[in-house]
Amino acid sequence: MQSDLVIRALAALAQVHRLAAFRLLVQAGPEGMPAGALAQALAVPASSMSFHLAQLANAGLVTQRRHSRSIVYSADYAAMGGLMAYLMENCCGGEACVPAPSCTPQISEAKDVA
């Protein structure tokens, strides 16, 4: 993960609605949630939610796939791990640091994660 992407990822997360949406997706797991459900959960107009989801996607933090009329978003766990790794890099000059974390869920029934 390079600097520019990291900046975009951090900027994407540094906004109330996007942070909330991302966390909902993180907690939802690989199955994800449709845009409308996110908009409703956060009480944000559809067009605004779309704007925010586009930024999360642009930063590589979420993926999207169409499921019938809905567009379902899922958190990209690898991207999240990469972001953390970048922030921790060479922590304390490389001494006594915990290795970068990762969250790799066992894919249960949602194998079609785009």
Place this chain on the structure above:
Amino acid sequence: MQSDLVIRALAALAQVHRLAAFRLLVQAGPEGMPAGALAQALAVPASSMSFHLAQLANAGLVTQRRHSRSIVYSADYAAMGGLMAYLMENCCGGEACVPAPSCTPQISEAKDVA
């Protein structure tokens, strides 16, 4: 760590100079670096560097202490850990997740970390 602080921390890191400065501080360890050295390392005017450092401090990501004429900044490792923990919270619905990382350096000679 609560939502508002997390937003501020993410926003603080989502800027080239601040991300670079923070990473320099992370790598510098508890000893930290004076504002001037950071400004020089990043080729940024002193007033701009000061502006950016103030935001990192406001987000709780760095601490500052005066050392003679210089003001020395250090990364706050606990804050960084807290930020990561927040992002990972309830990852995958709480299943099969790595515990939140932390970087707790063994304080060598810099015991005066404000």
Place this chain on the structure above:
DNA sequence: TCCACATTTCTATATTTATAGAAATATGGA
């Protein structure tokens, strides 16, 4: 084909953030 639904793209406006020079503040030494 026509219509309802889910979402996005377009648009304009309001708000926030970055930038860096100049002036102000604090520290230490001559």
Place this chain on the structure above:
DNA sequence: TCCATATTTCTATAAATATAGAAATGTGGA
């Protein structure tokens, strides 16, 4: 006390971002 250094605060300007209505797009059912 006076001066040089290190940094911050003040200021104005430039640039990026958030907001949400309205219109456009894609999907599926009657």
